[in-house]
Amino acid sequence: MQLAFALYKYFPFGGLQRDFLRIALACQARGHTIRVYVLEWSGEIPTGFEVVTVPVRALSNARRYEKFLAWMQQDLRQRPADRVVGFNKMPGLDVYFAADPCYEEKARSLRGPLYRLSGRYRHFAAFERAVFAPESHCRILMISSLQQPFFEKHYATPPERFHLLPPGISPDRRAPANAPEIRAAFRQEFGLGSDELLLLQLGSGFKTKGLDRSLKAVAALPEALRSRTRMIAIGQDDPAPFQRQAQGLGLAAQVSILPGRSDIPRFLLGADLLIHPAYNENTGTVLLEALVAGLPVLTTAVCGYAHYIEEAEAGCVIAEPFVQECLDTTLANMLSDREARARWQVKALAFADTADIYSNAERAAELILREL
Secondary structure, three states: OEEEEEOOEEOOOOHHHHHHHHHHHHHHHOOOEEEEEEOEEOOOOOOOOEEEEOOOOOOOHHHHHHHHHHHHHHHHHHOOOOEEEEOOOOOOOOEEEEOOOOHHHHHHHHOOHHHHHOHHHHHHHHHHHHHHOOOOOOEEEEOOOOOHHHHHHHHOOOHHHEEEOOOOOOHHHOOOOOHHHHHHHHHHHOOOOOOOEEEEEEOOOHHHHOHHHHHHHHHOOOHHHHOOEEEEEEOOOOOHHHHHHHHHOOOOOOEEEEOOOOOHHHHHHHOOEEEEOOOOOOOOHHHHHHHHHOOOEEEEOOOOOHHHHHHHOOEEEEOOOOOHHHHHHHHHHHHHOHHHHHHHHHHHHHHHHHOOOOOHHHHHHHHHHOOO
């Protein structure tokens, strides 16, 4: 079977991009041929993949995405595919991997009515409606149940078109047998003393992930605790605004903001706490990556995967509506309580041994290949 995958950008460090790659590889392993349409591809191309970089330009993203769709559809007319699988919302999909939240809900709840007169709104609303409208036959792969009610509310999407997938945590995120040795080497490399604490934040899109909230919480720590706390944030984004914020808060010497990298498992083993106070997060794969590494987690309830942290008793979840002072206090309590962190670690690793949090790609491949 010839499969066509569509996503606007591929880079090795994005959560959506990693999901795409695992799913495409799972389909390829079952004997199917993979073609990928992208605007940009960074990194190695897997053996056997045909990557088509669509040669279109425009002044706005919305116009560029429209040109991308038109070019791809023209190519598909000349070289048909048995399935068209989208990782971004667009017309003409057979299957959509729903990593993004409901755009219509955000437009109506977070923006004024004038926003819905803009060309940007018209584009993204139309592309979303093409996937979720009742007359569409697109099969929808959900990675969190949080957003389904919004799609049903705005589009009356038949519930039988939604298919909830389990998470798909990569096995290389699990704590190996030599985790203590890796942790010791990591902390020596980064000059972390035995009494120092390392706070870790992971994920591209620093604003959405709440890096500003994290910096405020570190600045609010009691002096004795703040002086022995370091923070590393890693992701594909412009660090400058947050470096300025850290400087203004007196944290410049304690905070490092790094670009995306391939050795994240070392950081998960070397840190003392993962912080992820996101403003909006459909899932939050990094929460589970920390969990299976045995790293306690502090996150916000808006994250689709936050309930796993509560179920595993592997950290703390800040309730909505978000209050900065609550995050500040919880962070201070978690960093100052070594025994609690040890308990969260044990429970996290036990949960990782039994929970179905690894089979996303296999289940998605089954649904993609199932008869339409």
